[in-house]
Amino acid sequence: AARGCGGVWRRAWQRGGGGCPAPTPRGQRAVSCNARGGAVPAGKSGLAPWVPVVGLEIHAQISSNSKLFSGSQVQFAAPPNSLVSFFDASLPGTLPVLNRRCVEAAVMTGLALNCSINKKSLFDRKHYFYADLPAGYQITQQRVPVAVNGRLSYSLCIDNKMSQMVTKTVRIKQIQLEQDSGKSLHDDTRSQTLVDLNRAGVGLMEVVMEPDMCCGEEAAAAVRELQLILQTLGSSQAVMAEGQLRVDANVSVHHPGEPYGVRTEVKNINSIRFLAKAVDYEIQRQIEELKNGGTILNETRAFDSKLGCTVPMRDKEGKQDYRFMPEPNLPPLILYDAKSLPANMNHQQVVNIDWIHERLPDLPSVKRAKLVEQYGILPEHSFILLNEDGLTEFFENVVKQTQMKPKKVIGWILKDLLSYLKQHSLTVKESPVSPFLLADLLNLLEKKEISSTAAKQVLAELWKGEGKTPLEIVKEKELELIQDQKELEQICQAVIDGQENE
Amino acid sequence: RKVTVEVLDHLERLALVDFRDSEGIERLQKAIQFADQLHEVNTDGVEPMDSVLEDRCLYLREDDVTEGNCTKELLKNAREKVEEYFVAPPGNIPLPKLEERETFLQGS
Numbered sequence: 001a002a003r004g005c006g007g008v009w010r011r012a013w014q015r016g017g018g019g020c021p022a023p024t025p026r027g028q029r030a031v032s033c034n035a036r037g038g039a040v041p042a043g044k045s046g047l048a049p050w051v052p053v054v055g056l057e058i059h060a061q062i063s064s065n066s067k068l069f070s071g072s073q074v075q076f077a078a079p080p081n082s083l084v085s086f087f088d089a090s091l092p093g094t095l096p097v098l099n100r101r102c103v104e105a106a107v108m109t110g111l112a113l114n115c116s117i118n119k120k121s122l123f124d125r126k127h128y129f130y131a132d133l134p135a136g137y138q139i140t141q142q143r144v145p146v147a148v149n150g151r152l153s154y155s156l157c158i159d160n161k162m163s164q165m166v167t168k169t170v171r172i173k174q175i176q177l178e179q180d181s182g183k184s185l186h187d188d189t190r191s192q193t194l195v196d197l198n199r200a201g202v203g204l205m206e207v208v209m210e211p212d213m214c215c216g217e218e219a220a221a222a223v224r225e226l227q228l229i230l231q232t233l234g235s236s237q238a239v240m241a242e243g244q245l246r247v248d249a250n251v252s253v254h255h256p257g258e259p260y261g262v263r264t265e266v267k268n269i270n271s272i273r274f275l276a277k278a279v280d281y282e283i284q285r286q287i288e289e290l291k292n293g294g295t296i297l298n299e300t301r302a303f304d305s306k307l308g309c310t311v312p313m314r315d316k317e318g319k320q321d322y323r324f325m326p327e328p329n330l331p332p333l334i335l336y337d338a339k340s341l342p343a344n345m346n347h348q349q350v351v352n353i354d355w356i357h358e359r360l361p362d363l364p365s366v367k368r369a370k371l372v373e374q375y376g377i378l379p380e381h382s383f384i385l386l387n388e389d390g391l392t393e394f395f396e397n398v399v400k401q402t403q404m405k406p407k408k409v410i411g412w413i414l415k416d417l418l419s420y421l422k423q424h425s426l427t428v429k430e431s432p433v434s435p436f437l438l439a440d441l442l443n444l445l446e447k448k449e450i451s452s453t454a455a456k457q458v459l460a461e462l463w464k465g466e467g468k469t470p471l472e473i474v475k476e477k478e479l480e481l482i483q484d485q486k487e488l489e490q491i492c493q494a495v496i497d498g499q500e501n502e
Numbered sequence: 503r504k505v506t507v508e509v510l511d512h513l514e515r516l517a518l519v520d521f522r523d524s525e526g527i528e529r530l531q532k533a534i535q536f537a538d539q540l541h542e543v544n545t546d547g548v549e550p551m552d553s554v555l556e557d558r559c560l561y562l563r564e565d566d567v568t569e570g571n572c573t574k575e576l577l578k579n580a581r582e583k584v585e586e587y588f589v590a591p592p593g594n595i596p597l598p599k600l601e602e603r604e605t606f607l608q609g610s
Contacts, residue, residue, distance in 0.1 A: 064565050065565045065566060065567050066563075066565055066566060066567050066568070066569075070569060071563070071566065071567060071568035071569040071570075072567070072569045072570035073567040073570050079573065079586065080573070080585070080586045080587050081573045081576055081577065081586055081587070081588070082570065082571055082573050082586075083570045083571075084570060084572070084573070084576055085569035085570055085572075086569075086572075086576075087569075089576050089579075091579075097561060097563045098560060098561070098562055098563060099562070099563050099565050100562035100563060100564065100565065101564075101565035102565075103562065122552075127516075129518070129594060130594065131588070131590035131591075184590070185587070186592065187592075188592070191591075191592050192584075192589050192590065192591065192592055193589070193590045193591065193592055193593070194584055194587035194588070194589060194590075195587060195588040195589070195590050196587055196588075197576075197588070321512075321516055323516060323517075326552035326553060328552075328553055328555075329555075330553075330555070330560060331553060331555040331556060331557075331558040331559065331560045332556060332560065333560050334559075334560065348562070348564070349559065349561070349562055351562070
């Protein structure tokens with residue numbers, strides 16, 4: 001039976017109603033991924049199977065104080081055009097000056113993704129005209145980027161069961177440094193575009209993932225893991241909602257054994273959830289198109305999140321010719337390691353790959369393994385802990401303050417606390433129940449002063465955030481377990497007497 | 503070897519230049535001929551040099567905020583502005599197709 005992405009496919013069509021052409025008739029599953037990747041035949045229909053191929057281009061905004069080539073500030077939401085230097089506005093006579101912090105961020109990220117770091121990398125100009133690109137070109141690294149040939153491991157759960165997780169790998173083709181463009185606000189009523197250059201020149205790391213993925217779920221899981229890595233490194237805050245992490249998907253389908261099909265590029269994906277939807281929709285759309293004897297155009301499509309489908313983007317200008325040329329104002333970027341470090345160089349001018357490598361923090365995969373080892377929790381638990389911002393800290397704080405074994409505490413964290421948070425759309429930091437209060441409650445349970453049912457009742461009260469301690473609530477609601485032998489005998493006798501009277 | 507009308511049209515579209523007349527096109531031809539002389543040099547086994555700066559050190563700047571906050575000055579260059587935003591047309595206005603625009607290239 002087909003597994004893995006099946007659930008996602010189902011969801012993709014059920015929402016396919018409304019304004020979007022549903023790619024397949026309901027109830028019929030044309031293709032799905034299994035845990036081993038690749039396609040599985042449709043089943044009884046006997047049609048040739050389709051192999052979906054998904055690659056990703058991810059732009060992560062570098063977390064730095066100033067921009068890649070200028071000293072203006074990097075900040076989300078500031079008055080328009082207030083964070084713009086003369087260079088950012090492309091005024092004549094200005095030159096790019098590379099920010100060391102941005103180089104370090106790219107090297108850190110390259111190392112974390114198991115890349116080879118190019119000790120010599122080059123900058124190029126990519127030319128195109130657009131109102132938010134005042135220079136008429138973007139400075140990027142097309143020929144020799146700073147990092148190449150890496151890999152990223154991520155995990156998926158089979159059949160939506162957390163207990164069955166499978167690890168997959170996606171190859172990282174390269175990581176390059178490049179400038180971000182400004183922002184265009186389209187004012188259709190007045191037929192004009194308003195341009196804010198605050199974002200123009202902000203440093204980006206473009207991470208190119210090879211087409212090793214086969215469905216929306218894999219793409220989403222890979223991006224989620226990348227996001228966690230970037231946040232752990234601090235090289236990018238990678239918040240998709242603020243545009244700090246932007247993902248474009250390249251999608252194609254083909255029959256096994258045949259050459260890859262024509263690919264489309266899907267843009268305007270604003271969340272990880274939408275990434276999965278967009279990729280799955282596009283795969284289905286291409287399959288339907290080809291089944292009906294149509295062809296796939298090598299085009300750029302935008303994901304419409306309201307309708308849940310992809311639509312062609314207005315592309316009046318045809319295929320772009322970017323006329324790449326070396327950036328004449330920047331010499332090659334040279335990086336050093338312990339061996340190649342020159343003796344008399346000013347250390348401020350040196351980026352030492354080994355120095356950075358030694359200082360890399362524990363990556364998410366390492367953190368998870370450590371949590372499993374230290375606390376005896378299950379691997380899938382460690383995934384959830386790392387997935388919620390602040391949850392690991394919360395868990396560890398509770399464990400410190402309670403005698404209850406971590407293996408039991410984790411149940412309270414993941415089942416009770418987390419579900420409350422989700423129900424009320426709260427982050428861990430906003431939890432009305434602090435680690436201290438929860439530990440206090442768990443201690444009462446551990447000492448057998450209350451039953452676990454009573455503990456759940458107390459938690460419900462604590463959730464109201466009225467400032468009462470667990471002990472106070474227990475007393476108020478008379479939830480204490482009766483320890484007195486005589487009292488227990490009296491109650492039992494009363495019950496038996498009651499029964500006899502019936 | 504002449505530069506074809508297709509290439510000239512493509513260049514005008516990409517770079518938004520206007521070759522304007524036969525003199526402009528002739529100048530382009532001569533520039534290409536001049537640069538073609540480079541092919542006479544044997545460069546087998548020689549790494550291309552793309553900048554005379556290649557042996558210079560790429561200066562690395564500290565990550566400090568030292569510029570910006572000059573909205574007024576920047577907007578002085580704007581022909582039109584709306585509340586501190588630059589104003590641009592709704593999208594790129596591509597050059598009309600060769601047949602549809604008045605250009606010397608049409609006649610060639």
